[in-house]
Amino acid sequence: LSHLSPSSRPPTLQWIGSIDGHLQILDQRKLPTITELVTIQNTEELWNAIKTLAVRGAPAIGVAAAYGMVLAARTVPPSSQSNILIDVLETTADYLKSARPTAVNLAWAVDRMLSVAIAQRAVGVRQLQQRLLQEAQSIQAQDTAMCLAIGRHGAPFIKPNARILTHCNAGALATSDHGTALATLYEAQRQGIPFQVYADETRPLLQGARLTAWELAASNIDVTLICDNMAGMVMREKQISLVIVGADRIAANGDTANKIGTYSVALLARAHNIPFLVAAPTSTFDLTLKDGSQIPIEERPGSEITNSPGPSNECLAPPGIKTYNPAFDITPASLITAIVTDQGVISPVTEPAIRALIHPPAKQNP
Numbered sequence: 308l309s310h311l312s313p314s315s316r317p318p319t320l321q322w323i324g325s326i327d328g329h330l331q332i333l334d335q336r337k338l339p340t341i342t343e344l345v346t347i348q349n350t351e352e353l354w355n356a357i358k359t360l361a362v363r364g365a366p367a368i369g370v371a372a373a374y375g376m377v378l379a380a381r382t383v384p385p386s387s388q389s390n391i392l393i394d395v396l397e398t399t400a401d402y403l404k405s406a407r408p409t410a411v412n413l414a415w416a417v418d419r420m421l422s423v424a425i426a427q428r429a430v431g432v433r434q435l436q437q438r439l440l441q442e443a444q445s446i447q448a449q450d451t452a453m454c455l456a457i458g459r460h461g462a463p464f465i466k467p468n469a470r471i472l473t474h475c476n477a478g479a480l481a482t483s484d485h486g487t488a489l490a491t492l493y494e495a496q497r498q499g500i501p502f503q504v505y506a507d508e509t510r511p512l513l514q515g516a517r518l519t520a521w522e523l524a525a526s527n528i529d530v531t532l533i534c535d536n537m538a539g540m541v542m543r544e545k546q547i548s549l550v551i552v553g554a555d556r557i558a559a560n561g562d563t564a565n566k567i568g569t570y571s572v573a574l575l576a577r578a579h580n581i582p583f584l585v586a587a588p589t590s591t592f593d594l595t596l597k598d599g600s601q602i603p604i605e606e607r608p609g610s611e612i613t614n615s616p617g618p619s620n621e622c623l624a625p626p627g628i629k630t631y632n633p634a635f636d637i638t639p640a641s642l643i644t645a646i647v648t649d650q651g652v653i654s655p656v657t658e659p660a661i662r663a664l665i666h667p668p669a670k671q672n673p
């Protein structure tokens with residue numbers, strides 16, 4: 308097992324070099340046993356990395372896709388007309404969006420890249436390529452800043468000796484750095500507040516076991532791993548005082564898509580009278596959707612359920628058995644005590660309160 312301190316953990320993703328460089332990602336399929344960096348040189352490699360969860364978590368796939376637009380842009384010869392580059396970017400945007408449908412951050416980031424290219428087309432292809440790289444880097448820097456702001460707004464919820472339950476991984480590995488739900492824990496730790504964390508393993512792909520447990524332990528946070536089906540018993544027996552999770556898309560009324568199992572945890576939290584918090588950056592809100600029923604839910608192969616995760620990949624179920632494997636579920640706003648964002652805290656979670664705080668992304672200036 309790799310024991311990495313936060314300072315020795317490689318960045319989740321990073322652009323290396325100039326416009327001719329490449330995207331480097333930490334391969335999350337192999338954690339925690341192998342720490343491997345993967346080089347991404349073109350959009351097909353990136354699509355596969357997103358699809359197979361080598362890079363995952365809503366904000367991180369948004370940042371990765373922004374760099375994907377750079378990889379596409381640089382295939383256009385500098386002597387071409389700008390509209391050739393715009394065409395390539397439009398096709399790439401649709402292609403990258405098709406890798407994973409639920410997290411809106413992916414669409415948000417590629418659309419932002421496209422609008423920069425359209426607004427600045429007059430500067431020519433060579434300059435546009437440079438500007439797109441700068442834009443992707445600024446999306447990444449903003450993501451890091453939003454995570455730190457979420458940490459500051461969320462830390463007051465972590466009372467001394469709190470017992471916190473989390474689901475999936477909404478940490479540094481799911482963002483440019485620091486995380487969303489876990490950013491609140493890192494900030495509370497920085498402030499010297501003592502607390503304990505229970506991490507759901509998060510079947511079928513075990514992001515809780517493989518990633519959250521690893522990331523928190525590496526940061527010297529007191530973390531205990533449990534199976535998903537233990538959450539109710541642990542809430543009662545261990546007196547969980549707070550649940551905090553991330554989000555993949557939040558509709559205008561506050562209904563929230565997050566990793567499958569989040570809805571069950573929210574119901575359990577309500578039954579035990581435990582506050583249930585969602586932490587997410589502005590880029591995770593989709594105010595074009597009225598409610599959660601409009602959020603597309605990714606379905607993944609049944610082999611993720613029938614076969615054991617990890618290198619052995621042994622089949623544990625009867626061959627040919629029917630499966631259903633939605634990767635996300637919707638937690639209704641009525642079960643969410645508060646949404647912690649980079650702009651502040653939304654509580655109670657209502658559409659007017661969301662619209663008062665979250666504004667659609669600003670249009671780029673030409």
Ligand code: MRU
Binds near residue numbers: 360482
């Ligand atoms: O399928 P994944 O691992 O990409 O799912 C990730 C989650 O559901 C996270 O909770 C969410 O993206 C928030 S990450 C800050």
